[in-house]
Amino acid sequence: MVNILVCNDDGIFAPGIHALVEAVKGFGKITVVAPDKPQSGMGHAISVGKPLWVKKYKEFGPDIAAWQTSGTPVDCIKMATGELMDVRPDLIVSGINHGSNSSISVFYSGTMSAAVEGVLEGIPSIGFSLLDYSLEADFSAAKVVVREVVQMALTHQLPPAVALNVNIPALPLAELKGIKVTRQSAGRWVEEFDKRKDPYGNDYYWLVGAFHLQDDGQDTDEWALRNSYVSVCPVEIDATAHHALPLLNQWDLNKAKLN
């Protein structure tokens, strides 16, 4: 029996996680541990110095053990594997996120950070995101994609120490051209701030950034998505910039006189 842990960052009430649970039914025994409120943009945050509240959640029916927690997506993975589950999950799926997590959004995404946390704990993990922020998004094509990718992951096994970042165009199934293995596009968020004054005279700011793509490679996630393909990008948990090691060694840091 395959044990599957389901998490997300939009919260346990979001339609996306209910679509994901529907999609993975039939692959094994499902456990859900997810935040009790939206936690978008929480990245790899954990709750330091404050405790976590946990409550049973019944809406997935009697066959699915589910909990909501007061923590972040990464907290949810830690609570699931360290406390709530009797068995170690064989696979973690996170999402389906309401909105894209392509390119550098992987750093900000709670959905992908939950998957990366799974891999840091040695568990094969996949994050799924649909390119539609709406709460009324249509997840029917995304569910087909989830089943296809999960089937492949269970058949072939994920490479060790690698999470998958799966992004799905917001298109009807008939308009999806297929699935591409991709690399992360280079790009940048250019930030603008909408400055206001609160009723007490204090300045406050709304962040209104725009994404600037800086990469036209046809092997990238952005190219795939903009051309109606599902993107499957492997994500690394060794953050070392190995290519930079020879250059840094030329700095002669090791000859620095500290004392």
Next chain:
Amino acid sequence: MVNILVCNDDGIFAPGIHALVEAVKGFGKITVVAPDKPQSGMGHAISVGKPLWVKKYKEFGPDIAAWQTSGTPVDCIKMATGELMDVRPDLIVSGINHGSNSSISVFYSGTMSAAVEGVLEGIPSIGFSLLDYSLEADFSAAKVVVREVVQMALTHQLPPAVALNVNIPALPLAELKGIKVTRQSAGRWVEEFDKRKDPYGNDYYWLVGAFHLQDDGQDTDEWALRNSYVSVCPVEIDATAHHALPLLNQWDLNKAKLN
């Protein structure tokens, strides 16, 4: 004139950021933008759907423009570069963190996420951490290390798209053996939870994890630190697991029948 932006995750009142400002005085014009409260473990979190409050902070004296914000470390970098600073910083330094950010802690660390955010914005960035969680930590040796590494970074220029993760043993200067360029150690946090009941009968949990090192490489950050060396580890902003691409392409995802 070199423009240096200083940030941290322990908050603008923490001794570590005051030590860092002291250390980089003399290298250029300093601007500080930092959280108004501790933000440890916030990873790459940003404030989504809520505004940021910003206030001037005078304690660094008349020559240093400084602001505290209600946001995360990454929010602080975005506010600094997108709104508060008139010029683009030439260098971002983050820290000095109270506590280690070696091995996989780079994922959870607000200090390092501020540096990674800088690099995502194309700005050379370095995070500094002292292996002492105490608020009374002695930063005198760490300040010497900061000056040495910043001098090297300004002389040689950082490799593009790479942040530096600098960890410093909690030792007197005379006991530091030198500086080593390292790679991120493989390791894992094994989580335990201290379960309690609140006065209203609800379960809550304190996270009490322990780090398990799974790597005895003498080229790692943990080896350096445990042997009295400062560790300088380059950190990547392309999260793609490039080595996994050929293997994933063998899955024939591109032949999956979606419709």
